[in-house]
Amino acid sequence: LNHSFKIWIILYIFLFISGLSVAPPFCFLPGHRCVPNHCEHGGRCSQSWDSFSCSCEGTGYAGATCHTCEELRRPHGTGRMSK
Structure with missing residues (x-):
């Protein structure tokens, strides 16, 4: 050599x-875009060349970083969102 x-x-x-x-x-x-893990509430982080994404499946949360409770997003018959 x-x-x-x-x-x-x-x-x-x-x-x-x-x-x-x-x-x-x-x-x-x-480097590692998922260290630290930016996904909240147990979301799974995965990275690509220039970004990261969160899989919120099975956590009860949604959004780019699993930060929104899915229960708050469901209408309850009156057309209003629950709080």
């Missing part, structure tokens, strides 16, 4: 340990 390649390997290992991802040819990928 030549000297410059060894330096790239050391840099790659350092960045990986630091929580950054590196893909050939050494493009920097985003």
Whole structure:
């Protein structure tokens, strides 16, 4: 192995340990978008290249970060929303 390649390997290992991802040819990928978990009330976080999303299934909550109680969103026969 030549000297410059060894330096790239050391840099790659350092960045990986630091929580950054590196893909050939050494493009920097985003770190963990779900750490900390931005999903509330037990929502499951998943990440893509440039964002994260929450799955609120089975939590009783809805919204981008599972922050809205589903019970508050249901009409109760009068056309009014419950409180």
